[in-house]
Every structure is written in C-alpha cells, then in structure tokens.
Amino acid sequence: MIIRKPYLLFLGDIKESAYAKTAFGVRDWTPEDCIAQWSIEGTAVDLGLDVMSPDVAQQAGARSLLIGVAPVGGAIPKSWVPYLEQALRAGLDIVSGMHSRLAEIPGLTELAEAHGCMLHDVRHNDSKFPIGTGRKRTGKRLLTVGTDCALGKKYAALAITRALQDQGIAADFRATGQTGIMIAGSGVAVDAVISDFLCGAVETLSPDNDPDHWDVIEGQGSLFHPAYAGVTVGLLHGSQPDAMILCHDPSRRHIAGYPDFPIHDLREAIAAYSLLAKLTNPKAEFIAVAVNSSSYTEAEAATLMINIATYVGLPCFDPMRSDLSPVVNAVRAMG
C-alpha cells in the first residue's frame, strides 16, 4: 500500500483528543507531511495546524485527506460523507483506518474514479502475498516487540529510526499497523492479512537491502496476548530480526483489557521471544528495553530505568525522553 502525501488531516466532529491519536501521531512524526487540518465547523480537536478546505489544501500541495480520528465503533458517520465527497472533488485521495470500508459508502468509489482519486482503507488488505520462504535476506533488521499491545512499539521504532538516520546510519521505518502506515506512507497492516500469508507479507515488507542498511520494523501485539500472539509470531519470523528491543510499560499489571493475564516478567519475556526468533535468525538478540514511562515523573522514570537495566542486563531507555545513543551504539556495534 503506497499513499500519496502530504496530508490534509480531517478531524470530523471529534472533541476528545483520545479519539484523535492517529492525527496527533501523524502530526508529531511527520510534520513535514501535514499541510493543514480540517473539521466540521468549530466542533473538533485542534492540532495547531492551519485550517484549510480541501480546495485550498490541494492548491497548497496536499494529495490526500487523512481521517485522523476514530469515532466509537469504528464506522464512518453519515454526517461526514459530504466532507469526504468534497475532498474527492478537490482531487484528494482519502486515507481511512476505520473498520468500515470507504468503498462501502454508496457512490464514493464512483466519485473517486470520476476525479482520478484513490480510496485507501489502511485497516484492510486486499493484496495477495506469497507464502513465507524463511530465506535469509541481506541487510540488517531491528524489530520492536512488547510485553503487551499498545504500549509504544511504534513510537520506539520511529524514534530509533530517526536516531539512526541522525547518526548517518541508513535506516527505514517499516510500518505494520494503520497509524504507522499513515506516518510512513506505505506498509502492510499485518493483522489484516490472511493467516497463511502473514509471514510472507512481512518478508515482502522488508526485502533484501544493502549489507549495512537497517529496517526498523514496527512490532504488533505481544507473544503474551491471548488473542494476538499468532500475529506477533508471524511478524517475528518474517522479520528475521538481528536486533530486538523489548517494549514495556512498568505501570501495567495485566494485558490491557484481559485482567486474567498478568504482564510477564521481563527476563522470561526476553527468553521466550529469543527462543522463537532464532528459528529464522539464529543470531537474533535483544539489545535494549524501551519503557513507556509516561505515567512517571522524570526522577521516578530514571530510577525505574536503572533498575530494569540492572535486572535484564541491557540498556533501558524511554524513546520519548531518553538520549538514544546507547541504542544507536548497540546497533552500530552489530555492523
């Protein structure tokens, strides 16, 4: 899936920031791709960008309207449809991460075709992928894995990619989820792939590359999640990571939404991921632990990271707070 940038970010009539995580994520990680914001008059959250209509945004360079909010239920409200139509008439593609497909909105496909525009349903995947081969690919790969879902695997991968690039190391962020794809402009929503082809899809996402090039692959799910561990394993095997980073939120006591499933001990988590990763890359190793310390003060976070680093014997950092040079150095040491 390849998306045309830059974006006009559409916020609908969503008032709570919690439902606009996609818009904030795209704004924070690729500000250069965000031309402006647009919403249903005077009702939505504010990203602090210029406000533009689709016509004006298109003239300013925008190529896609990105739906940056997720209403409860994941369906596109009927009241939004005239706004989507207005975007198509202005020549913008539409990018959506909703459960319901844009193509299910009556007339939208036809209108898109009439204006030479594309409809991108990032949460769905109609591509055909090959079966995984297990063949070792050239180039280096780093995968973020987690003790749970939704605790910072994407942000860790993005921050590491940026830190590597800043230090002159060739690196690409490889997106495996909807917000990641919107940020990167391409990728594969792996949880939307048919199980048989999951590993092959990941192999396709991260092809052969230069020997010293790093793909930094966004992790999904968790090996300890009762619903999603299969996705995590397929992604792990297809990624063939040389380096892994364990992402962890120390404030979380159980898998989010699954109170009967406690968060695993960090050493056990590292051992279990390592055991499975070695199937497709016998040299796979952990190089750091990334914590999401957003619910702690700076001082608390510092103590916590020292304790974790001592316990697991690896550098520990918060990708949103820490100096990332220990991670960059660990990557550099791997050649």
Add this chain to the structure above:
Amino acid sequence: MIIRKPYLLFLGDIKESAYAKTAFGVRDWTPEDCIAQWSIEGTAVDLGLDVMSPDVAQQAGARSLLIGVAPVGGAIPKSWVPYLEQALRAGLDIVSGMHSRLAEIPGLTELAEAHGCMLHDVRHNDSKFPIGTGRKRTGKRLLTVGTDCALGKKYAALAITRALQDQGIAADFRATGQTGIMIAGSGVAVDAVISDFLCGAVETLSPDNDPDHWDVIEGQGSLFHPAYAGVTVGLLHGSQPDAMILCHDPSRRHIAGYPDFPIHDLREAIAAYSLLAKLTNPKAEFIAVAVNSSSYTEAEAATLMINIATYVGLPCFDPMRSDLSPVVNAVRAMG
C-alpha cells in the same frame, strides 16, 4: 461452515492417487458418508465405491458433490464445469477445497441459487469471527501439534476421537483444515482466517461443553515452520488444550520444502509448545507422541516407538498401527 452429507465423490479426470488424497481421506474416515464416486468417463482413480451419476446419487440420498481431487495449481479445469453444473441440476451442493473459488466460475452461483443449492469453498473463509477472549471454557480439549506440517496431525486426531468414542468417552473431532472439514462436515479452515481473528475463530470452533466432554482439535502447521508458526500459535492459544499430542515423522530430516530448517529435537519441541500453551491453559501438558511410521517396517516402527517413548518419557504410538489404549487411558486419567 456446515456441509450437507452424505457425499457423491467427484474425481474429475485425475489418474494419480497422490492427487486424490482428499477423496481417500473422506472415504477412509467417514465411509458412511460416501454414497458413491463419479468421474469423467473411464479416466480417473478408483475409490472402490459404486459409480453413480448425480441424479442417481441424489435419489440414493446424496446431498453434496465433493470434489475429492486437487489438480496441479489448485484451479478447477474448464472441462469439469459441465459436471459441476450437472450436479447442481440434480440438487446437490458442491464442496471444493480448491484455491480458486466456485463462485468465480461464470454462472455457477446463479445455477446453484436456481436449484436451491450451496457452493462451499472450504479453503476460503468469509465468516466474521470475534477477537479472542482468552476466557477459560468448560469441557476438555486435546490438540495435536507437530514437528512439521503434513505428517499426520489430522489422522492422529481422527483416530484418537474414534478410540475415545469407542471407549464411551464423549468426544468430537474439531476440523481446522479443508480435508478435516470435509470429513467432519463442519469446522474452520484456520489458515484462511484474517490474522487478527485467528484465535477468536478457534474459540468459536470449540465452545463451552460438558465437563467430561473432549474436543479433539486438528492441529495445523508447526511452531518450527518458517511460514506457518503464527497459525500454529493462534490455534494453540485458542484451543486452550488440556492435553497435547506431538506428531512426528522420524524419517523427515527437515521441514518439508524448507531444506535449511532441520526438524527440532523432540524434547525441545515439547518444551517450546508447553511454554506457549501455558498462556491460555496453565495446566496444558503433553500426554503422548504420535509417530507417522509409514516408511518403516512393523519391526522397525516398534523399536523406533520404544526409543522415542524412552527419550521423551511419554507413550509413543502410531495412530494408524498401534493399540490406542495408552492414549485413551491417559485421557481418562485427566478426568
């Protein structure tokens, strides 16, 4: 997916038994569901059943035409289409395990509707499944797992189901692959499910049951398969097995089709499966090893099974050759 039985087995114009594995499997495991065979005149393999046309078979009680052969490439040849149409006109549903869908054959959907018949593409899955819950379900479950694909997990599950039933233990075979579904008449082709819903699909397949009832669930793939381990893990977690049986072919040196991936040591395999299984059932345990000894003499197989049993400390049997009472006793001992 629920299929109407009994079957008229269609053999097309396939001459090699190797391409008729589905037909032989269905004939061997549910002979009571096989009314007759039918093929393109005088050209196909012989199952040893009566030969009937769709009209005659329908009058004899048949409810579905089952395509029991797989031509190279997995597509339905054009020359077969008139035969499929003849079956629909006789009032038979059609059951196919091909990669190409029956509905892609021009006019076939309309003809099926006109005759009140269903088209079942067992390899595909258009059902909506929930996300896995990890909630512990009532009743007991046994899952067959393997050191590789295609070495006897389905046959082991079928043989164990039959042995349990013969000893008066309430048991159902739960099919997770296309041939298994054709034999059982229902099931979920798990490798055709979208990754996000894999675990939830398996939970749906094996719902709450009586405390002393056993679901014997057909395994898929292998934890050591570079392309399919994700499917295996989702199936493992959704199954919540109380008992596991490791299926193994001692003559195999590497994963079939993947010469760079050696077969894992049996103790290591048991340890790795156990580690993952305990996430959704902390009491999950192995009760036996099932070998596919078809490439060995009776004497060789007997020695081999003694050696394996000694090495892993569990009963070892060949589901197609051995007395299954050690397995039945192990199941009975679990309550």
